[in-house]
Amino acid sequence: MSLFGQDRSFLDALGVQDRRALLAEGAPRTYEPGDVMIRERDTTTYVLALLSGWAVVSVETERSARLILALRGAGEVVGDQAAVDQGSRSATVTALGRVEAVAVSGVRFRGFLAARPHATSLIMRQLSTRLRSSDIERRSLASGTVLQRLAARLVELAERAGRRADEGIVLELPLPQHDLAAAIGATREAVAKALRLLREQDVVRTANRTVIVTDLQVLLLLAQGRGQPPGTRPPEKSPPAV
Incomplete structure (x- = not known):
């Protein structure tokens, strides 16, 4: 996508x-x-x-x-x-x-x-x-989890609109959480939960409409459905909000 x-x-x-x-x-x-x-x-x-x-x-x-x-x-x-x-x-x-x-x-x-x-x-x-x-x-x-779809969007934003910095890849095209939710067909609450999981495992950092990708490789694996943040259980699939 x-x-x-x-x-x-x-x-x-x-x-x-x-x-x-x-x-x-x-x-x-x-x-x-x-x-x-x-x-x-x-x-x-x-x-x-x-x-x-x-x-x-x-x-x-x-x-x-x-x-x-x-x-x-x-x-x-x-x-x-x-x-x-x-x-x-x-x-x-x-x-x-x-x-x-x-x-x-x-x-x-x-x-x-x-x-x-x-x-x-x-x-x-x-x-x-x-x-x-x-x-x-x-x-x-129809088939991806919220975490997988969010990871795919963040990877794409990092690759197409990201700026490399000491702390990671800063997304130069900041989207608020409700827009991130609308971009993956999920609820804002589900996106907030997925972002919190990514933050806890230091895959991304967020602050005031800014997202910094700190571990692109893990994020890419999540987007491909081939991995999950360390110490977590595989996420359950969530039906799209469409």
Whole structure:
């Protein structure tokens, strides 16, 4: 399962001239932390090209719980599915911090793709990657323990948004506990319990919306379902809060 997109973002893969052409089609927008950039089930079709900052992609489950599907950063585009198929929005996109973006109308975005087969291929590849990631996510929610799913998320955040320091790997993209819970389909209480277990065994340290991974190897084994913190019993499986 993965919160992040492909290693190379859509804007980077476009090339300089095509990237400039796409950005010239839109208008700049700035979002503050917590601002809803795109809302699930809306019928708008504009696309947002992210220039800086991070955004959270989430959906509302049948039980009215929030499930985080992905994190999107600079160089990526969001809202492209509705722009291409002109259907309703499939997810909500919320600014995690301050986000600078360029908004391109659905009509202009489709015109941009029509004139550039390479860009169309990149979008189709992006949609395919996200669909495969969604399939993997469903399997994880059905079979993984809360501890295993949390460990996998923390490993991914450490590898993709971590900064090495003397005390360990500091996650540069801090998510509060309720967002960590929403990112693994669990309750906040279950995530707090799993974090406490990891802290007690000095696998991670936490403080004021900051997580420091102190033992990445143990965390990786937990994510793979191949180990557990020393001196603990194997965790019981917990049904996902979805």
